[in-house]
Amino acid sequence: MKIGLMLPIGEDKATGQPPSFDHLRAMTMAAEEGGLDSVWCADHVLFRSANDDDHTRGIHEAWTLLSAMAAVTTRVELGPLVLCVPFRNPAMIAKMAATFEEVSGGRLILGLGCGWHEPEFDAFGLPFDHRVGRFAEALEIILPMLRTGSATFRGRWHRALDADLVPRGPRPDGPPIMIAGKQPRMLELVAKHADQWNAAWYGHPDEADELRQRLARLHAALAETGRDPATLELSAGVFVAVAEDSDAPANAMHGSTEEIADALAGYAELGIRHLIVHLWPRTPEAVTRLAAAASLARDRLAVRA
Secondary structure, eight states, rough: OEEEEEOBOOTTTSSOOOOOOOHHHHHHHHHHHHHEEEEEOOSOOOOTTTEEEEEOBBBBOOOHHHHHHHHHHHHSSEETTEEGGGGGGGHHHHHHHHHHHHHHTSSOOOOEOOOOOOOHHHHOOOOOOHHHHHHHHHHHHHHHHHHHHHHEEEEEEEEEEEEEOOSSSSSSTOOOEEEEESSHHHHHHHHHHOOOOEEEOSSSGGOHHHHHHHHHHHHHHHHEEEEEEEESSEEEEEEEESSOOTOTTTEEEEEHHHHHHHHHHGGGTTOEEEEEEESOOHHHHHHHHHHHHHHHHHHHHHHHH
């Protein structure tokens, strides 16, 4: 099982500001040096409450930060969880991904989604309608460019004419594609196009009933398209608190290193092969503790195998 870290790039409740680049880099290096497998960022431009449009919560831009982390690491995989496709031109997403692959030496997992937070779409003048339809069309450009080097597509919302991807990047078929989805149309796209699937956010595996429901719907979609479930890697986002922290969600996994390791390993019984951890406290020291629990979880899974 792979276990990775979700960087906290949004506004911190205590300071009212997102963490500094230096702090995020220190957390990333703790993940790299501690043996975690991956580092991730959420892709948003702002947050606004539906009941208070005057209050804006800030967040760093994900792709820029991920690129910086790619340059200072050599081992961990990196990815957006997930890149909001409507924020960017589809052909440009493929171009960005190929260059990221070059910078990282082929360590990108390209997570893709259609977005969900309408206030940020409104604020930046982006259409919120037909999000799944627009997303499906965007895949008809992004995937051929990354997997074959070129795309031509004429759709209702997106177009590309001989969009050649030059240079291609270090992996001939491009990076693995992760799609996050839970509704029937998105799950159909997962079954047709994705290398990996993600669902989030959960606590202890014994209490992850909603994840079990999503998995059942996913397997139904795979069966409908005739796809072998073994060809799709399953990932899940989880909450973990390695020490007392008032900001941690109530359902976060917590306890000793051994107890957290047991909980992480428990997700293997659901078929999950990659866990992505939202961590509290949000410090490099906490990342080191998570890495110790991750190592112990892998040891326990190896013994079971």
